[in-house]
Amino acid sequence: MARKQTPLRPYFEKMSDIGKELSEAEVKRGAKNLEAVAEQEALIKAEETRVHEAGIPAERVRSRGSMTIYDRLDYMVDAGTWQPLHSLYNPTENEEGCTGVVSGMGKIEGRWAVIIGFDNKVMAGAWIAGQAENILMITDLAKRLNIPLVWLTNCSGVKLMEQETVYAGRRSSGAPFFRHAELNKLGIPILNAIYGTNPAGGGYQGISPTILLAHEGANIAVGGAGIVGGMNPKGEIDLEGARALIEGTKSFHGKTPGRAETHFDATAYFREVHETEEGVLDGIKDYMRMMPAFDAAMFRVAEPAQPKYPLEDINLILPANQKRPYDAMQILARLMDNSEFMEYRPDYGPEVFTGIAKMDGFPVAVIGNNQGIIADYPDYADGEYPGVGGKHYRQGLIKQSEFVTLCGRDNLPIIWLQDTTGIDVGDAAEEAELLALGQSLVYSIEQTDIPMMCVILRKGQAAAHYIMCGPQANNNNAFTLGTPLTEICVMHGETAAAASYARRLVKEDDEGRDIQPVVDKMNQMIDDYRAKSEPAYGAKMGFVDEIVSLSRLRGYMEAFAGANYQNPKSITPVHQMLLPRAIRG
């Protein structure tokens, strides 16, 4: 009888146990924390509901015999696999309350895909401000993970009243057509389910993917039929012109160009035309079964296993009070398979942890900040001050650079868990080369061509937010998640107010003037920092790709790991990996 096993079993089958059950005291202490987390979750949920209900009511769409974007996603995506991204993204605060597209990752017929569709409740899927950036971010994800992009196209073209916000510019709504061409060039298929009327920009949205499947009522065209004849251009509309427009519109009975009878029967651009909306989605499912995807067994190093401890515990462990430390291993123990971790150089650079774990049976690398006071460290401080978890020092920066480089060699996707206040400052820190070592970590990430995901567990501040693979790492960072406790800002509001107004305070005081007006301005600045550091604000502005409840983080990590190993661009044979040997010594 044949004998089978997972590769490099002595290293991967059983790693070191991490974490422990929470004590009664910890659960008791966490009660207030639960309230703080729940309060933020409620705010996020309300925002998500508002976006979900943007535009005309879903029932009105359904009464016309159509499905909404959310109905289409529900029908197409495998149950329980949808991981939304950019739900609250709306950086220009559009009156629509969103950017008019819905996006995320999900499995279709067992294969991971990046999925995006126009919200047909919002101006029939018009181009509106911020949408192109949203599309570019989500197509970046398909490129980074080398997995198919699935479009649910239903695009009425430019919102003509605001054309200047979408039409022109380097990253305008025309850029996604070049992005689609780029994905095709790279061998990443784009499947397109086409619904409704798609003129002009909508037409290119229809034609630019790889495989086009259409609903029988759909059309795609260079231009729409909305521009009627009979007008005499004068540079303005006078009453005579308005009358002519009324007559022209009433008498227009032409058909919308680019219908199925043209693009199926004549040009044969459409591979399939379906009588029902569901039929188009069934067609997408058929094509998804043809997409390149290794069986997970090809890359798994162990059977998938849930963490030993409940994910919900993280709500008790991660303090809402940003000044409180915690045991980062207790968080990791609630995210990784079987609560196991193989740590790289635990005694060097103790302010950060680096190592290998398993996610849904796949090998992944993890890097994160430890928390709390670290006595007798950093050595270059000569006992002048202790190390503080969340900050970065010389050893930690060197360790992260080494580890990232080795992950590149072993093709291990990296999960970054950020909770950082910055890099150590002062003359001793400069002499310890922290400026160069920070940029050295940036270089190591850029030089390492592997997908990474980042979670801003709590604080993402100063340059440390960048160097720990924040979203600025455009070529590596697949996506960045925030949590209900995320706070992203260059520094605390109090610190910023002191830096901005200290000299002014001195001047006013020296000259015998009342300092209260300056104090008021400082507090105004602190309030402004607070409001603009909150999770919902970060999601709206694109500081993160999604705010996710702490108990839902693992779902995104499973999606990341699964998608990474679905069709990787480069493979390291597991038995030839170096990192597990470097760790064991």
Place this chain on the structure above:
Amino acid sequence: MSTEVTAPMSGNIYEISVAVGDDVKAEDELLILEAMKMENPIYAPVDGKVTEIKVAVDDAVEANAVLIILD
């Protein structure tokens, strides 16, 4: 047998969570020591009764100073 709970680092007492006479269990929070802009909780190392609190809120303490005695 009494157990001395000491400061792991110098800092200021930010909050005291127990009173003399309280029964505490191992890992219960006894007080918060503010140092390096962090609120560092000091936990009971063992089960016991608080017999003496040797510090008050806002006191500055040195590393290894005795903070609380448990019996």
